[in-house]
Amino acid sequence: MSPKPTLQTVADAVGVSRSTVSNAYSRPDQLSPELRRRIHDAARQLGYPGPDPTARSLRRGRVGSIGVLFTSALSYAFTDPYAVQFLRGVAETAERYASNLLLVPISEADEEAAVRAVHNASVDGFCVYCVPAWHGALAATRSRGLPVVAAERPAEVTPDAMYVGIDESAAARAVGEHVARLGHRRVAVVSDFLVAERRTGPVALDGPTAIRYDVTRERLRGFLAGLSGAGVGWSDLLLVNASANSRTEGAYAAAYALDRSDPPTAVLAVTDLLALGVLDAVTARGLRPGRDVSVTGFDDIPEAAAAALTTVRQPAVEKGRIAGGLLLDPPDDGSARQVLLPTELVRRASTGPVEGN
Structure with a gap:
């Protein structure tokens, strides 16, 4: 030979x-x-x-790739509108630095496999997107000694942490205050990650602290803070867990609230995808969004405007761009590595005053 x-x-x-x-x-x-x-x-x-590109990368000390970590099927990155916008922002920055993206979907159920995926990823750093704080994959990213940027503000911020996020609680509080001003007192919340099990249906929790996923917990804290001025307490909220962040599961979850003998006059969803499903369930029952039932979302994905959905706007593409920049060209100033972006409550026709008010 x-x-x-x-x-x-x-x-x-x-x-x-x-x-x-x-x-x-x-x-x-x-x-x-x-x-x-x-x-x-x-x-x-x-x-x-x-x-050999691998050998060449090792000699340069740089692989030329960003790893984006998320706990969902790979298809989620291409079907969730908010995820698509975020990844677009990361990709735009990566292109400027002649780098690539490696999508690393990790299992919630099989942490051992998730840790292996992190250790086997040939990347220059990790962007952590929608990964619960308790997941073992996060410790695995830190053990690699590579830069790590979180796409949300951690519950516990350390001086060396890098993240780009929003004030989840403050943004959600604006939603609660808006709904309270419209006279709503019977309120349901539709959310994924209220409980660890992937199931759709009502749940009973002692309070927001019982929610393990940081973003979900902070958004519910915000809803409650906004509603509390109108006398709505935690025990007054109807909580419905969705097994996934999808329009279909949003509709299934809304059914548990809308088919009650005392249905809510307002349904607050923690994402726009879930809220769009709630709107589907509302119209399927011959009810009028913003008249019979008010519905709110969170994110302001492109479909939200077409559905006249009241929601919180956050800059998904810009968040991705900044996350990529923090990984590929981190600023010397430590405080500049921790970025909070602005949000805006966008009022549309899916919310209105309680009839009779």
């Missing part, structure tokens, strides 16, 4: 140095078009595939 062709084999065939052949692949602008053509022709004839 003939020996495997190498960089030196091509160099000898063309009569140039190893570095010249290397430049034909990594720095082609340094060579004339004619010399590049001769080198590539010789490489093709000899069966030389080009330099």
